[in-house]
Ligand SMILES: Nc1ncnc2c1ncn2[C@@H]1O[C@H](COP(=O)(O)OP(=O)(O)OP(=O)(O)O)[C@@H](O)[C@H]1O
């Protein structure tokens with residue numbers, strides 16, 4: 001079976017795309033899945049972190065910001081991977097549109113601010129437009145990101161997503177020191193609140209069929 005391709009995109013910069021890619025890639029690689037990341041951001045935030053800081057189970061990494069070569073990079077990694085995650089720059093960058101076109105599903109991180117909620121709606125429209133152009137469905141969900149859990153502003157932002165009927169994950173990512181520390185330590189949080197949030201997101205994405213089955217379950221299926 002070919003790899004699933006999951007693209008993380010947002011028209012808004014700093015929404016938490018790379019953070020979510022780091023956390024998902026590290027967590028799923030630790031499970032024993034074969035994970036590849038295509039870094040389509042010309043700033044190479046993921047790729048340079050992977051080279052200089054990442055400590056965890058191996059993840060195959062390709063930096064490819066040239067939109068003409070992006071689909072090829074995904075195709076090259078896919079045969080040896082269970083999952084290809086694509087990290088993108090903002091939508092000013094055409095590579096992000098191609099990464100959406102190549103995706104089985106798209107995650108759109110959204111921080112609790114009015115501007116971000118508006119941009120999440122715009123990103124969803126761009127995904128829908130890309131899906132229409134490609135004449136196939138490309139499912140997408142907003143992932144509430146950098147939530148300050150106890151605050152009214154976070155609840156309000158999530159309420160705004162729901163009021164605008166934007167499809168979102170129930171699992172959200174908190175604004176947590178552990179995620180900021182990960183960028184220096186190279187260690188993806190596996191425990192504590194941050195670890196639980198990532199585990200909940202993984203479980204929800206699996207429920208949607210957007211992630212491959214857990215490695216252990218796969219081994220059982222293969223033996224049976
Ligand atoms: N959940 C979080 N908790 C704490 N810090 C976070 C969290 N998410 C993101 N950050 C921090 O916010 C900054 C921007 O996050 P990140 O790089 O993931 O966003 P991005 O959407 O990839 O940005 P860009 O559009 O520039 O690629 C980084 O310094 C990151 O460490």
Ligand SMILES: [Mg+2]
Pocket residue numbers: 017018019041045087088089
């Ligand atoms: Mg980024």
